[in-house]
Amino acid sequence: MSLRARKMKEGAAVAVMIGAVGAFFLLFASIVAAILVRGASGLSLDLVTKLPESGLYLGGGGGVLNAIVGSLMVGLGATALALSVSLPLVLFINLYLPKGARLAEAVRFSLDVLWGVPSIVYGACGVAVMLAVGMRGSLLAAVVVVALIEVPILSRACDEVVRLVPRELEEAVLSLGAGKRTLAFRVVLRAVLPGLVTAALLAFGRGIGDAAAVMLVAGYQDGIPANPLEPVATLPLAIFYLVSTPGAQARGYAAGLVLVLIIVFFSLFSRLLGKKLSPHRIDH
Amino acid sequence: MPGRAALRRASLSAPRSLLDSGERALLGTLACALVLLPFVMGGGLFLSARGLLETKTFASLFAPGSWNPARGEITYLPFLIGTLWVTGLAVIIALPLSLAVAVYASEYAPRRFGAVLKPAVDVVAGLPSVIFGLWGVALIVPATGYGILAAAFVLAVMIMPIIVQIAMEVFAAVPVSLREAAFALGATRLEVVNRVVLRKARPGLVAAAVLALARAFGETLAVMMVIGGAQKGRLPVSPLDQADTLPTLIANRYGEMSSVPLVSESLLGAAFILFLVVVGFTLVSRVVLARVKRGME
Numbered sequence: 001m002s003l004r005a006r007k008m009k010e011g012a013a014v015a016v017m018i019g020a021v022g023a024f025f026l027l028f029a030s031i032v033a034a035i036l037v038r039g040a041s042g043l044s045l046d047l048v049t050k051l052p053e054s055g056l057y058l059g060g061g062g063g064v065l066n067a068i069v070g071s072l073m074v075g076l077g078a079t080a081l082a083l084s085v086s087l088p089l090v091l092f093i094n095l096y097l098p099k100g101a102r103l104a105e106a107v108r109f110s111l112d113v114l115w116g117v118p119s120i121v122y123g124a125c126g127v128a129v130m131l132a133v134g135m136r137g138s139l140l141a142a143v144v145v146v147a148l149i150e151v152p153i154l155s156r157a158c159d160e161v162v163r164l165v166p167r168e169l170e171e172a173v174l175s176l177g178a179g180k181r182t183l184a185f186r187v188v189l190r191a192v193l194p195g196l197v198t199a200a201l202l203a204f205g206r207g208i209g210d211a212a213a214v215m216l217v218a219g220y221q222d223g224i225p226a227n228p229l230e231p232v233a234t235l236p237l238a239i240f241y242l243v244s245t246p247g248a249q250a251r252g253y254a255a256g257l258v259l260v261l262i263i264v265f266f267s268l269f270s271r272l273l274g275k276k277l278s279p280h281r282i283d284h
Numbered sequence: 285m286p287g288r289a290a291l292r293r294a295s296l297s298a299p300r301s302l303l304d305s306g307e308r309a310l311l312g313t314l315a316c317a318l319v320l321l322p323f324v325m326g327g328g329l330f331l332s333a334r335g336l337l338e339t340k341t342f343a344s345l346f347a348p349g350s351w352n353p354a355r356g357e358i359t360y361l362p363f364l365i366g367t368l369w370v371t372g373l374a375v376i377i378a379l380p381l382s383l384a385v386a387v388y389a390s391e392y393a394p395r396r397f398g399a400v401l402k403p404a405v406d407v408v409a410g411l412p413s414v415i416f417g418l419w420g421v422a423l424i425v426p427a428t429g430y431g432i433l434a435a436a437f438v439l440a441v442m443i444m445p446i447i448v449q450i451a452m453e454v455f456a457a458v459p460v461s462l463r464e465a466a467f468a469l470g471a472t473r474l475e476v477v478n479r480v481v482l483r484k485a486r487p488g489l490v491a492a493a494v495l496a497l498a499r500a501f502g503e504t505l506a507v508m509m510v511i512g513g514a515q516k517g518r519l520p521v522s523p524l525d526q527a528d529t530l531p532t533l534i535a536n537r538y539g540e541m542s543s544v545p546l547v548s549e550s551l552l553g554a555a556f557i558l559f560l561v562v563v564g565f566t567l568v569s570r571v572v573l574a575r576v577k578r579g580m581e
Binding site for chain 2: 007010013014017018020021023024025027028030031034035038085088089092093096103104106107109110112113114115116117118119120121122123124125128129131132148180181202205206208209210211212215216235236239240243244249252253256259260263
């Protein structure tokens with residue numbers, strides 16, 4: 001092939017790729033635009049401050065406050081629960097076990113597998129347990145199942161951060177006569193705090209956005225649950241029900257915008273928090 | 285100075301080693317429980333669905349037919365085929381575009397481009413599935429109608445970030461020296477990409493596609509919003525048909541689980557199939573990816 005032909009091919013390939021990049025960004029922009037434009041027109045104060053009135057899902061009055069509060073309960077509760085499992089787990093496999101321990105590798109592999117298991121399967125497992133013990137859909141079940149979904153995400157993200165802590169720091173602490181617990185919870189934990197916030201946010205986003213598992217185990221109600229054994233509504237499901245009803249579609253988009261805004265708010269908040277925490281970081 | 289007081293306190297408390305060993309046992313149990321969790325989930329689903337095989341033969345669960353557990357008519361075939369249509373099309377749509385973007389970002393564009401692309405991809409990857417469903421209802425359904433094609437488009441957009449992320453990691457693992465050798469022989473950039481980078485990265489890219497497939501296989505709500513729903517007893521034959529997938533089957537019918545006989549067994553059986561397929565896909569692609577990255581270092 002002549003040099004010219006090769007160069008022309010090169011140029012054509014670049015053009016195709018730039019086209020692909022353009023299409024890629026256009027697609028994502030269209031998601032943002034669809035939610036913003038359609039959502040903004042349906043947004044009202046009632047939507048975020050009122051409970052559903054009879055016939056909301058048929059185009060009647062009221063809002064989705066129940067789902068907003070429910071989503072926050074499920075998202076925050078599950079993230080807190082997942083953190084209290086993931087954090088000790090990650091510190092254990094990184095600091096308590098010798099480097100390259102079989103158990104640590106097995107845990108990482110298991111986390112990889114669990115990360116891929118779809119949300120609906122977690123939901124089905126939850127339902128299987130609930131049927132066996134005769135429990136009905138509830139906030140408690142939703143928090144537990146969503147926490148299980150979050151554990152692999154959170155643990156893997158924490159693992160990445162904890163692995164970056166320099167060995168010298170560990171050695172210095174241990175040489176002062178401190179135990180593993182002091183090392184893990186007083187030194188390493190402090191060093192990785194900013195990264196931890198990011199990881200928690202990732203898990204929270206996944207938790208608050210989850211719909212399939214929540215649909216199976218949370219039940220649904222138009223009020224705000226007064227205790228953990230009551231059913232709970234969440235935003236993704238409220239959006240789903242609203243959009244599936246011809247008269248309520250505009251409100252579905254508006255609720256979608258609310259969900260995105262909640263996620264954006266928490267991500268900005270966590271970024272600020274991360275910055276605030278980083279001065280305490282031990283420099284390396 | 286972090287924990288100076290704690291150090292002093294710790295060194296003064298005599299039974300520290302006892303406490304430490306109790307704590308080790310506790311944390312070790314937690315770690316073992318996590319390793320066992322996939323087995324518990326898979327085994328639990330299998331045991332819950334086992335009752336199905338007392339009234340149905342294994343083959344009849346995958347034979348053509350319609351879904352009516354109340355009359356003992358249970359077959360996964362229409363839902364499996366629906367799932368295969370949707371996920372297959374989604375990967376076919378997403379793969380070329382994502383690979384082009386990943387190649388451009390890692391082989392052509394200045395580094396600044398990656399600095400823009402990565403956060404954007406992360407943000408999209410973090411959006412809830414219901415948002416993609418809304419997008420599908422707003423922009424895709426008006427063009428294609430409810431059905432397999434609409435679901436495939438929505439899924440394609442959902443898995444693109446995953447493919448781009450992994451493909452860029454795989455490209456980054458291809459040694460620079462290989463590229464330099466090809467350039468030194470007078471190859472154009474495209475030739476380097478085609479004959480060196482893509483060839484070296486192929487197993488990793490296959491793994492990326494499989495991982496994306498696994499993700500699409502289990503997606504529920506976004507698909508449910510745009511796929512319409514299966515016609516009774518008919519297998520989907522064209523991308524414009526409406527259909528159901530295994531996840532939408534579960535999500536549509538879970539309400540009957542405690543009231544209609546065999547529904548709970550059959551739905552948990554569907555979840556078991558999903559679990560097996562997805563875990564199989566994930567295992568294979570993780571092993572390949574780990575080997576690819578290690579082999580290139």
